[in-house]
Amino acid sequence: MQRFLYLVFFALMAGLSFGAGHKSVHQKPAVLREDSASAITVRTLDTAAIRAYSKQPEFKYKEDAVAPTLWTRFWRWFWNWIRRVFKSTSPKKGGSVSAFWNVFFKYLFLVLGIVAVVFLVFRLVGVDMQNVFRRRPKAVPVPYSEFFEDINAIRFDEEIEHALAKHNYRLAVRLLYLKCLKQLSDAGLIEWQIDKTNSDYVNELANADQRSAFRFLTRQFEYVWYGEFLIDRPVYNDISGSFHDFNKHVA
Amino acid sequence: MEEEIFRQRTDLGKLNEAIEQIKAAIGTVIIGQQDTIELLIAGILADGHVLIEGVPGVAKTLTAKLIAKAIDAKYSRIQFTPDLMPSDVLGTSVFNPKTIDFEFRRGPVFGNIILIDEINRAPAKTQSALFEVMEERQITIDGQKYIMEEPFIVLATQNPVEQEGTYRLPEAQLDRFLFKVEVKYPSLEEEISIITQQHQKNTTEQVADIKPVLSQADIISLRGQVRGLHVEPKILEFVAKIIQETRNNKSLYLGASPRASLAVVNAAKALAAIKGRDFVTPDDVVWVVPHVLRHRIMLTPDKEMEGVSADDVLKQIVQKIEVPR
Numbered sequence: 001m002q003r004f005l006y007l008v009f010f011a012l013m014a015g016l017s018f019g020a021g022h023k024s025v026h027q028k029p030a031v032l033r034e035d036s037a038s039a040i041t042v043r044t045l046d047t048a049a050i051r052a053y054s055k056q057p058e059f060k061y062k063e064d065a066v067a068p069t070l071w072t073r074f075w076r077w078f079w080n081w082i083r084r085v086f087k088s089t090s091p092k093k094g095g096s097v098s099a100f101w102n103v104f105f106k107y108l109f110l111v112l113g114i115v116a117v118v119f120l121v122f123r124l125v126g127v128d129m130q131n132v133f134r135r136r137p138k139a140v141p142v143p144y145s146e147f148f149e150d151i152n153a154i155r156f157d158e159e160i161e162h163a164l165a166k167h168n169y170r171l172a173v174r175l176l177y178l179k180c181l182k183q184l185s186d187a188g189l190i191e192w193q194i195d196k197t198n199s200d201y202v203n204e205l206a207n208a209d210q211r212s213a214f215r216f217l218t219r220q221f222e223y224v225w226y227g228e229f230l231i232d233r234p235v236y237n238d239i240s241g242s243f244h245d246f247n248k249h250v251a
Numbered sequence: 252m253e254e255e256i257f258r259q260r261t262d263l264g265k266l267n268e269a270i271e272q273i274k275a276a277i278g279t280v281i282i283g284q285q286d287t288i289e290l291l292i293a294g295i296l297a298d299g300h301v302l303i304e305g306v307p308g309v310a311k312t313l314t315a316k317l318i319a320k321a322i323d324a325k326y327s328r329i330q331f332t333p334d335l336m337p338s339d340v341l342g343t344s345v346f347n348p349k350t351i352d353f354e355f356r357r358g359p360v361f362g363n364i365i366l367i368d369e370i371n372r373a374p375a376k377t378q379s380a381l382f383e384v385m386e387e388r389q390i391t392i393d394g395q396k397y398i399m400e401e402p403f404i405v406l407a408t409q410n411p412v413e414q415e416g417t418y419r420l421p422e423a424q425l426d427r428f429l430f431k432v433e434v435k436y437p438s439l440e441e442e443i444s445i446i447t448q449q450h451q452k453n454t455t456e457q458v459a460d461i462k463p464v465l466s467q468a469d470i471i472s473l474r475g476q477v478r479g480l481h482v483e484p485k486i487l488e489f490v491a492k493i494i495q496e497t498r499n500n501k502s503l504y505l506g507a508s509p510r511a512s513l514a515v516v517n518a519a520k521a522l523a524a525i526k527g528r529d530f531v532t533p534d535d536v537v538w539v540v541p542h543v544l545r546h547r548i549m550l551t552p553d554k555e556m557e558g559v560s561a562d563d564v565l566k567q568i569v570q571k572i573e574v575p576r
Binding site: 127174194222223239 | 486528537556572576
């Protein structure tokens, strides 16, 4: 069987080589023809142009040796020193600077680099650098402006008279309350501030009787002013009487 | 001198009576936490949802359960887990071989008082399933709209986000909560009372003993009363100024939305009703502002790094604005 397979392989190879040889017999040799149509002109280099080019600084390949300035020499020294510091930290090359200082300077530069990056990030984000490590933020001062009503600038008696003349009892009660707050503030019993609510002032009073009486007045004011309960002259007189009684005790 | 001159225009007698009953019933189990209980009642009266946040063991879930028990309405509880799917909450269509058709099987969200325990344990996909139902009180599934029965209240509890296995709730969902109530640790006196009163009692039995105080119809009626309370225009302006300031404040990356303005007014009205008044005062507004806004605003990254809290910024904002008087 094996002999038969060799015979078949030999026959195939012989057939292929014969076919290839037979093809090459019929191929014609390549012929090069002379190109007589285009005339060849020989060009020479223009020496004048070469001379002109060589005078231009762009084509000047040789550099004239110029003595370095002090500034250049400093930077050259600085970068050489940096290179030396970092090179000499490797165990093979020992520099002139001691190994301890090499390592020290290497890590110092690394730390400085990290600090610089963190500082840049904080600056970009807009973090207040002074308060980064503090737990409590700075207290924001309460901005006062001329738009806020100043109880010290109101002429209460006149304004109340005007309101009563117009039968605006609601406004009159409001003015009575503001007058009362001013009196408490003048007496040092409360501290007037725009952001304080009525209950803040009530709770600020140390005397229990005063607190109770002022709470009652505050309730009357709140019903009239915030609740917009309609009141007439007799009701106003009652409320006004309560305020006068309280003010007498404060003064 | 102490004689009252004015009488309320709205009869709040029934409401105040019910509130006192609820407080008394809850007070038998919960010691302290008056603010939390008041805010939960205010949330129910103002038709809002309440998010209760606190560390484990401060009776968040228990308080919410007790409030739910005090109202005679359909109550359901959903424990949020990381693998919870929207269909587990809303419901899903199931094939019925008898009718040879799909039938919608309602999820636990179909109820009146929904207690979602540990809401921040579910991922955003499940949270977003609650958007429609919380805001519009309806669910749309397979093109079919399902309207929720009134009252519909979501009481959700969560642990602070820095704890393991939790997700931050999406801003759109946070804005749908009327209040974010922060439950603090009890004081020393309260702690002693808790230990003294509770160490021999069984909480489950205590909860079972709570009897409903208000019916569904009562809640609907009381909500109508609260909605109609009087708010002076200067107080509305005061609220608007606070909200505007949150949008212009340099410490805030995200200010409060117009929905927040309405929420402050509605919450202040509910608080006024609880206090027995039929009108709102600046005290009501100042008191509700941190609870309504703390979860709706976002601090700038640098302020967060400085350790400033939303409450600190809100306090500063309120200090800047003149109280109407």
